């Protein structure tokens with residue numbers, strides 16, 4: 001049987017449990033938080049006062065902070081790319097509406113609130129150039145992405161396990177910075193987003209765990225292949241208007257490193273967590289190739305920590321079109 005057919009069979013085998021995993025990891029629409037819970041109510045008479053307060057508090061946060069928040073928001077707003085990618089993964093039945101496509105649709109619904117709430121908040125903040133941001137978002141969606149997972153469910157679930165934890169870290173750190181500057185509302189908002197990301201991370205990690213139980217050799221190879229390739233961020237094609245593809249991503253990621261929102265050490269920490277979570281050292285019954293892949297994975301964090309120590313981040317802010325320099329601090 002071909003590898004592709006084995007993967008399909010495994011996806012079909014696991015599908016019977018997806019309904020219960022949806023219950024375990026996703027929250028019913030009528031009880032989950034909504035963007036309006038964290039934004040001024042435009043039907044209320046106090047709307048303008050609340051907006052004024054947001055604008056005042058926004059002045060307390062520095063230029064690099066806004067760049068990171070904008071980049072995070074754009075990454076969330078490229079959700080159409082992620083949904084269409086995941087709907088195309090082997091075993092996810094778009095037309096048959098199987099458990100996996102139900103998962104992807106519900107997950108997408110939850111994720112959709114992140115870009116939504118951040119977008120509205122940034123619009124109200126008065127600190128950013130929304131038209132430039134909108135153009136970058138449209139470019140990012142139009143450019144799509146290439147994460148090296150192919151249509152392989154194993155690789156895709158490694159990718160999403162990793163990414164959900166990475167977004168947890170960055171939203172959570174942004175929340176801390178906002179709270180520290182006295183902006184409780186923005187802090188709460190970013191914290192609740194990070195909570196969703198953590199929940200999703202646990203879900204995708206459990207999918208991988210379950211695959212390890214039934215197809216350990218190929219699951220090990222998929223984890224190995226993804227880490228060897230390196231996990232690319234979903235916004236790695238980021239660009240500003242008039243510029244080339246990918247031109248803005250490096251500066252965005254430098255900015256996130258500079259303010260400690262997401263660093264190269266975090267990347268290795270995530271890898272280390274995944275190795276521990278999936279108990280890579282304890283998996284038995286591996287063939288020679290998978291044993292080698294395991295060795296590679298087990299040694300990788302130490303090697304990468306040494307490299308990440310040496311990375312130097314430029315100290316000066318990069319001027320993006322998204323955030324007006326006139327009000328930067």
Ligand SMILES: [Fe+2]
Pocket residue numbers: 076111114167197
């Ligand atoms: Fe998200």
Ligand SMILES: [Fe+2]
Pocket residue numbers: 111163164167196197200
């Ligand atoms: Fe997410």
